[in-house]
Amino acid sequence: MTYEITRRLRTGQVAERAGVNIQTLRYYERRGLIAEPERSLGGHRTYPPETVTLLGVIKAAQRLGFTLDEVAELLEAGRRGHPRPDLRERAIAKLAEIEHRIADLVTIRDTLTQVVAARCDSLTNCTCADCPLPYAELAEDPPR
Amino acid sequence: MTYEITRRLRTGQVAERAGVNIQTLRYYERRGLIAEPERSLGGHRTYPPETVTLLGVIKAAQRLGFTLDEVAELLEAGRRGHPRPDLRERAIAKLAEIEHRIADLVTIRDTLTQVVAARCDSLTNCTCADCPLPYAELAEDPPR
DNA sequence: GGTAAGCCTGTACCTGGGTACCGGATTCAA
DNA sequence: TTGAATCCGGTACCCAGGTACAGGCTTACC
Numbered sequence: 001m002t003y004e005i006t007r008r009l010r011t012g013q014v015a016e017r018a019g020v021n022i023q024t025l026r027y028y029e030r031r032g033l034i035a036e037p038e039r040s041l042g043g044h045r046t047y048p049p050e051t052v053t054l055l056g057v058i059k060a061a062q063r064l065g066f067t068l069d070e071v072a073e074l075l076e077a078g079r080r081g082h083p084r085p086d087l088r089e090r091a092i093a094k095l096a097e098i099e100h101r102i103a104d105l106v107t108i109r110d111t112l113t114q115v116v117a118a119r120c121d122s123l124t125n126c127t128c129a130d131c132p133l134p135y136a137e138l139a140e141d142p143p144r
Numbered sequence: 145m146t147y148e149i150t151r152r153l154r155t156g157q158v159a160e161r162a163g164v165n166i167q168t169l170r171y172y173e174r175r176g177l178i179a180e181p182e183r184s185l186g187g188h189r190t191y192p193p194e195t196v197t198l199l200g201v202i203k204a205a206q207r208l209g210f211t212l213d214e215v216a217e218l219l220e221a222g223r224r225g226h227p228r229p230d231l232r233e234r235a236i237a238k239l240a241e242i243e244h245r246i247a248d249l250v251t252i253r254d255t256l257t258q259v260v261a262a263r264c265d266s267l268t269n270c271t272c273a274d275c276p277l278p279y280a281e282l283a284e285d286p287p288r
Numbered sequence: 289g290g291t292a293a294g295c296c297t298g299t300a301c302c303t304g305g306g307t308a309c310c311g312g313a314t315t316c317a318a
Numbered sequence: 319t320t321g322a323a324t325c326c327g328g329t330a331c332c333c334a335g336g337t338a339c340a341g342g343c344t345t346a347c348c
Contacts (some may be wrong), residue, residue: 078266122222186344
């Protein structure tokens with residue numbers, strides 16, 4: 001059997017395989033999400049192929065609602081074999097956060113539904129009866 | 145009976161009554177959300193008291209998920225007695241948008257729940273069986 | 289009429305997650 | 319070996335929705 005040597009990749013190759021912009025790669029490096037890679041003699045970055053996987057993990061975590069700072073911490077914790085419970089704890093906290101955001105959006109949805117049902121026709125001078133607009137004192141925060 | 149003359153308010157008074165920052169007031173003026181008010185001889189803005197109400201409307205609309213640009217358009221439409229259906233149409237569109245965001249967040253919530261239930265312990269090297277993390281190919285967009 | 293509080297314009301900065309552009313250096317394939 | 323493609327660092331810019339600051343003028347109250 002022949003083993004293929006896992007070659008180092010250059011910036012553009014990593015970016016393409018991971019589906020991200022080259023600038024994003026350098027941005028993540030600055031943010032501490034990916035380690036500073038080795039360089040060629042001329043100073044070009046050369047990445048191990050696992051970097052592509054790592055970028056996938058980062059993107060997945062982002063889709064779970066973690067910020068880049070949070071992802072960086074999670075990766076850092078994992079890197080130096082942090083005791084254990086970090087990810088789980090954070091996921092629980094994030095879960096609460098997401099639930100909260102869902103609740104806010106549901107309130108917004110319900111009020112919008114009322115606005116539509118009541119046939120409101122103006123923000124400032126709605127002529128409909130029982131206009132729900134003045135009572136739109138909903139979620140404390142804009143929905144982000 | 146005596147009628148109280150509704151006095152003009154100065155910037156700080158409007159800001160305080162509406163619960164917004166003074167800078168925000170000027171920002172909204174630049175964005176076209178509130179009209180340019182009359183000025184005192186010395187150049188200070190003097191607002192009619194209705195401005196406070198208007199700011200409340202703007203904040204309510206924001207809480208319903210409308211962007212400032214959208215609010216500005218809605219107000220503008222209302223101002224020059226736009227035919228009718230503008231707010232209603234927009235509310236319907238916004239409703240769809242909100243529903244979509246809720247759906248995304250629900251997907252995220254469910255995956256996070258799985259992560260917690262599976263006792264995942266690491267983003268990159270989770271040792272739990274049936275780890276849901278690699279399948280976190282969820283919503284296309286980060287949750288904003 | 290003095291003085292403190294309030295307001296003026298203009299500009300810069302903030303968060304979060306990137307993206308774009310520049311001039312110059314390097315790498316790769318023919 | 320040469321020319322195209324790629325990459326380098328540094329800096330500036332994008333979105334939204336504001337917020338902050340500086341230096342100077344106005345207003346309000348005693």
